[in-house]
Amino acid sequence: MECERIRKLLSAYLDGELSEEERREVRKHLFVCSRCELEFKKMRNLKGLIIQFGQSFEPKVGNEIHYDTLQSQANGRRLKEVLLFSVLACIIFLLFVFFLPIYKNIMPGSNADASIGEIHRNLTGDSYDVPKNSGRVVVNFLKQVSNDWE
Amino acid sequence: MEEAQVQKAAWYQGLTVEQEKIWFEEQIRQCEKDITRFACHITGNMEKAKDIIQEAFLRAYKYRHSYNDKYPFRNWLYAILLNIHRHNCKKEKLIKTIIPWKNSDDEEQDTWDFIESEEEGPEARTLKKQLVVDIEKAIQKLPLKMREVIVLCDMAGYSYEEASEVIHCPLGTIRSRLHRARRQVQKELEIKYGEDLFTSWS
Numbered sequence: 001m002e003c004e005r006i007r008k009l010l011s012a013y014l015d016g017e018l019s020e021e022e023r024r025e026v027r028k029h030l031f032v033c034s035r036c037e038l039e040f041k042k043m044r045n046l047k048g049l050i051i052q053f054g055q056s057f058e059p060k061v062g063n064e065i066h067y068d069t070l071q072s073q074a075n076g077r078r079l080k081e082v083l084l085f086s087v088l089a090c091i092i093f094l095l096f097v098f099f100l101p102i103y104k105n106i107m108p109g110s111n112a113d114a115s116i117g118e119i120h121r122n123l124t125g126d127s128y129d130v131p132k133n134s135g136r137v138v139v140n141f142l143k144q145v146s147n148d149w150e
Numbered sequence: 151m152e153e154a155q156v157q158k159a160a161w162y163q164g165l166t167v168e169q170e171k172i173w174f175e176e177q178i179r180q181c182e183k184d185i186t187r188f189a190c191h192i193t194g195n196m197e198k199a200k201d202i203i204q205e206a207f208l209r210a211y212k213y214r215h216s217y218n219d220k221y222p223f224r225n226w227l228y229a230i231l232l233n234i235h236r237h238n239c240k241k242e243k244l245i246k247t248i249i250p251w252k253n254s255d256d257e258e259q260d261t262w263d264f265i266e267s268e269e270e271g272p273e274a275r276t277l278k279k280q281l282v283v284d285i286e287k288a289i290q291k292l293p294l295k296m297r298e299v300i301v302l303c304d305m306a307g308y309s310y311e312e313a314s315e316v317i318h319c320p321l322g323t324i325r326s327r328l329h330r331a332r333r334q335v336q337k338e339l340e341i342k343y344g345e346d347l348f349t350s351w352s
Contacts, residue, residue: 011329015303017310042348046336047304053285054305057187 002029003036010040014047097141161219174214178207181224184306188228191301192235194290202238206231221315228306228316232298239294281343288338296331303328 006029012018013026030037162170185206189199209230210217217226289297302313303324310324317324339347 008326008329011332012310012325015310015328017325042336043332045348046332046339049281049285050289050300050304050335051307053282054187054191054301056282057190058183 003033006030006033006036007039010036010043014040014043160215161217162215170214174211177223181227184224185227185231188301188306189231189235191286191289191305192231192297194286198238202231202234205234209234225312225316228302229318232317236294281339284339284342285335288335291338292331292334296327296334299324299327300331300335 006026009018009022009026013023018026030040161173165173185203186199189203189206190196193199193202206227210227217223289300292300298317299313302308302316303310308316310321310328314321314324336348
């Protein structure tokens, strides 16, 4: 139990990140427990290996910083965002225009007092009301828009 | 009162845009190597590292006025890099859940390429170099949170306090994550090389 608790502190002990009290405790334990001492040595060697590995890798650098490129990249990204947003808005608008009639048909209390059978026919495509309705809605919408403009 | 006023004076006050650019470039030059090394260890892939470095420079330049010169510039860049990498990882995960049949073999193939590029040829592959590759692989297998801590504390030589500033988490969390990360790397290496590795190596 004591060993387990001490082993959790070994890593911080190795880095010198323990409080004075904890450090003394760990040192005392390592003096009497050979298994924990071995564990500590292993961890020390592992840390040494990782540090060696970290230093052995020399990255090639020399990236030129072009502020114009940075600026144009930022502008390009903004343009992309705007385009993406407008495409999404168009898709949502089209979906709204074409699916509104179906929604109207299947909602209870709507003009087309839809029964279960009608809903089934609409959804399965047995009825030709859907394309007609959607067409009518678009035509009505366009008529209304043109009237408003006039 | 005076001290507070001095602290409030930001680094860019009294500088023209051109001077700011020169200052920014100088800061980047100073920590370019460390940043590249850090990005390579975090991503495990040279191409990805280059991408996030570019993105980090872009973001750092864009938000340069939010940098507080009380802290080292390197730490600020590390924090930006980590944020970008976390964001990219989340995006990749999301894409994988949406398109589960997307094969990630290509990504795995070109991972560790920055280690391979250091080698002259197959003859030069000594035990130590093999060990280096295995250490990198073991580190790459760690979860991102643990990898961040091990790269910062062991490779970049940061103290726990500095690491907690970069990662924005408490000291105790850094301590436990680092402990677990080391244990996991140790286990991975022991599976391949046996327990003698750490007792014989000095």
